[in-house]
Amino acid sequence: MLRAAGAVFAARGYHAASMDEIADRVGVSKPMVYTYFGSKEALYFAYIEDAGRDLIASIVDAERAVRTGSLAERLRAGTLAFFRFVDEHRDGYAVLFSEMAARGGPLRREVSAIRRQIVELAQILFDRVAEEAGVDPDAIGGTEPLAVAYVGAGEWLANWWLEHPEESAEQLAERLLDIGWRGLERVLAGQAQAGA
Amino acid sequence: MLRAAGAVFAARGYHAASMDEIADRVGVSKPMVYTYFGSKEALYFAYIEDAGRDLIASIVDAERAVRTGSLAERLRAGTLAFFRFVDEHRDGYAVLFSEMAARGGPLRREVSAIRRQIVELAQILFDRVAEEAGVDPDAIGGTEPLAVAYVGAGEWLANWWLEHPEESAEQLAERLLDIGWRGLERVLAGQAQAGA
Amino acid sequence: MLRAAGAVFAARGYHAASMDEIADRVGVSKPMVYTYFGSKEALYFAYIEDAGRDLIASIVDAERAVRTGSLAERLRAGTLAFFRFVDEHRDGYAVLFSEMAARGGPLRREVSAIRRQIVELAQILFDRVAEEAGVDPDAIGGTEPLAVAYVGAGEWLANWWLEHPEESAEQLAERLLDIGWRGLERVLAGQAQAGA
Amino acid sequence: MLRAAGAVFAARGYHAASMDEIADRVGVSKPMVYTYFGSKEALYFAYIEDAGRDLIASIVDAERAVRTGSLAERLRAGTLAFFRFVDEHRDGYAVLFSEMAARGGPLRREVSAIRRQIVELAQILFDRVAEEAGVDPDAIGGTEPLAVAYVGAGEWLANWWLEHPEESAEQLAERLLDIGWRGLERVLAGQAQAGA
DNA sequence: AATGAATGAGGTTTCATTCAT
DNA sequence: GATGAATGAAACCTCATTCAT
Numbered sequence: 001m002l003r004a005a006g007a008v009f010a011a012r013g014y015h016a017a018s019m020d021e022i023a024d025r026v027g028v029s030k031p032m033v034y035t036y037f038g039s040k041e042a043l044y045f046a047y048i049e050d051a052g053r054d055l056i057a058s059i060v061d062a063e064r065a066v067r068t069g070s071l072a073e074r075l076r077a078g079t080l081a082f083f084r085f086v087d088e089h090r091d092g093y094a095v096l097f098s099e100m101a102a103r104g105g106p107l108r109r110e111v112s113a114i115r116r117q118i119v120e121l122a123q124i125l126f127d128r129v130a131e132e133a134g135v136d137p138d139a140i141g142g143t144e145p146l147a148v149a150y151v152g153a154g155e156w157l158a159n160w161w162l163e164h165p166e167e168s169a170e171q172l173a174e175r176l177l178d179i180g181w182r183g184l185e186r187v188l189a190g191q192a193q194a195g196a
Numbered sequence: 197m198l199r200a201a202g203a204v205f206a207a208r209g210y211h212a213a214s215m216d217e218i219a220d221r222v223g224v225s226k227p228m229v230y231t232y233f234g235s236k237e238a239l240y241f242a243y244i245e246d247a248g249r250d251l252i253a254s255i256v257d258a259e260r261a262v263r264t265g266s267l268a269e270r271l272r273a274g275t276l277a278f279f280r281f282v283d284e285h286r287d288g289y290a291v292l293f294s295e296m297a298a299r300g301g302p303l304r305r306e307v308s309a310i311r312r313q314i315v316e317l318a319q320i321l322f323d324r325v326a327e328e329a330g331v332d333p334d335a336i337g338g339t340e341p342l343a344v345a346y347v348g349a350g351e352w353l354a355n356w357w358l359e360h361p362e363e364s365a366e367q368l369a370e371r372l373l374d375i376g377w378r379g380l381e382r383v384l385a386g387q388a389q390a391g392a
Numbered sequence: 393m394l395r396a397a398g399a400v401f402a403a404r405g406y407h408a409a410s411m412d413e414i415a416d417r418v419g420v421s422k423p424m425v426y427t428y429f430g431s432k433e434a435l436y437f438a439y440i441e442d443a444g445r446d447l448i449a450s451i452v453d454a455e456r457a458v459r460t461g462s463l464a465e466r467l468r469a470g471t472l473a474f475f476r477f478v479d480e481h482r483d484g485y486a487v488l489f490s491e492m493a494a495r496g497g498p499l500r501r502e503v504s505a506i507r508r509q510i511v512e513l514a515q516i517l518f519d520r521v522a523e524e525a526g527v528d529p530d531a532i533g534g535t536e537p538l539a540v541a542y543v544g545a546g547e548w549l550a551n552w553w554l555e556h557p558e559e560s561a562e563q564l565a566e567r568l569l570d571i572g573w574r575g576l577e578r579v580l581a582g583q584a585q586a587g588a
Numbered sequence: 589m590l591r592a593a594g595a596v597f598a599a600r601g602y603h604a605a606s607m608d609e610i611a612d613r614v615g616v617s618k619p620m621v622y623t624y625f626g627s628k629e630a631l632y633f634a635y636i637e638d639a640g641r642d643l644i645a646s647i648v649d650a651e652r653a654v655r656t657g658s659l660a661e662r663l664r665a666g667t668l669a670f671f672r673f674v675d676e677h678r679d680g681y682a683v684l685f686s687e688m689a690a691r692g693g694p695l696r697r698e699v700s701a702i703r704r705q706i707v708e709l710a711q712i713l714f715d716r717v718a719e720e721a722g723v724d725p726d727a728i729g730g731t732e733p734l735a736v737a738y739v740g741a742g743e744w745l746a747n748w749w750l751e752h753p754e755e756s757a758e759q760l761a762e763r764l765l766d767i768g769w770r771g772l773e774r775v776l777a778g779q780a781q782a783g784a
Numbered sequence: 785a786a787t788g789a790a791t792g793a794g795g796t797t798t799c800a801t802t803c804a805t
Numbered sequence: 806g807a808t809g810a811a812t813g814a815a816a817c818c819t820c821a822t823t824c825a826t
Binding site: 144148150152154155156160161171176187192 | 347379
Binding site for chain 2: 816
């Protein structure tokens, strides 16, 4: 049921998606949608929350599955899980990351919170890397911006991928790691402050 | 005049911004706005095009100013110019990058074109790096995704920065280079295909 | 429902009629009108088409009812039906014939088509008259202008009648026949070319 | 100056004609138009009054020129003058007769007055015909409706002519007389009441 | 004296949202 | 319990009309 709504949100964007179309696509009458979700915003949020939970679960599960490996391997597993999710849940990904950057959108606060959770997954890993290297995260300006940048790169890479679907999720993940991991590792080891 | 419109677009997003509010903020009546721009879409596009042109010009100028330097220095100059632009044109940046990811927004085509130009600036540099390393871009999967990822990382870093404005533009640029340049350099030298 | 809309169109004309007033008069809200008809033009056209169909049906039915009579009797029957329609559907008639002459009105094409059908009804009769007299319609310049003139005369007579409603539809029809039939008969018999 | 305004009114109709376009076409600024005419309605009326005066003058002059002839000849002269006017002043004619039928148009009262004057020209002649035949106009229901019908027929014939301009004004006038005069003569002689 | 610039008011249309069946 | 029918509010846009230069 949320799925049909998500398809409309993904195709049209929040504003252009009309409750009429959603109800039609779901195969139910508009009042039913309101009975179940209360409002358009609530429906939108429910969908995003759902998709976000799924994405986070995918990443966490993948990362846990290799929990005995190195941190680099765990990052790779999580990154790969992200691209696989994008591949398999295009609507969910599209909605999650499309209006996420929008200023002043509805639910901006709530949507940001979901994004922050995803960033936090990376951040936790990065904190461990720093810890293993004996570096105080604060000394390198915090790991949050690092995670933000990494996730942002992954996000746009995924967007690009959707329009150039020649490569596999594995290749995409590898690419992102190739680009980011070297530098991140150095930064997290405290060897980078002050420039390359 | 565009500036006031931009402030509203930045604060509310395209859809939620009403022409009434824009006209009020500008200090003229709605018909004037229509006289000058013709339609809401046209106004929006004019603003975005303007901001995009400014941003691109900033980056290009900065990069040209160090044109005799190494490619790394030129990338640094461009990156720094990007963050400086963000700092000095918060509304412009916000609008440029907010609905840029939006599905189904108006002018999606045109807005994407602007983004593509920015990505191309990075891509051109990356192509040169590969060239200097004697590597055929096609052999490493093309430089476009690399540029997309780099710009995407910078973009989200800038977003994060707007809400955590403790650091300087210089620091942010350095951070992005620290994260990305190492890996990019290796990838562009053909040493990364198949993972770290 | 169309009826109330017609009343407003008749009273105000297409442009001056506001959807607000129409909705009010109908006793529903504006969105209902849009739900049913889609747009102001569509509503207008629906009303005109309806009225046109009714008028044409009235004339055709009346004429068929005396189909065994002489052509003059059939013309009388049709003419009478026209005036009766005017009497009983003042709004419909007013709308049908008011903006029919308007330059540049909306739906000009469509509205003209309805008028043309009415003219054709007369024309068909006139063709028969010529045929019975053994006259080739082309030899007398065609029957279309004759029909146009006859209908035009009836139309303005009806307009005049609406403001001078002392006479009956029968009297009006008789009057129009008195004025036109003599001359038409002669023209159609080929005895008039070159002036009275 | 009125001429340019008339061209716009004729091409677009009253409502669709914008003061902007009129001022542009005139080659003067909008405030000037307002200085000279005060309002759109006033301008429209001025143009119509002008055209009406010209038309009436044409008809009256033509009819006076044959004032020694028979009434039929005078009617022919006036009728011909009408068609010649249509031919030479298409815009004027279009505006005069287009929104003349419109319900609720602006200046309906005033526009009708002009039309009534034209009808009166015919009516005066018809009164004379009746007088010569020794018939009391009231006994035949008044001559006004006769004039109305005659003018209405001429009007639509002229409209038709504008779209089928193969014939000359003379032929059109002859046609109208052929159609109408026979019957009118009989009616005015008191020989028609009670039907053909 | 003329006009570029400006506006008030109003029109059509759309949608999220809710009654009454 | 589910829905067809209905609506309030607001958006974009236009145009006759007038200041201030």
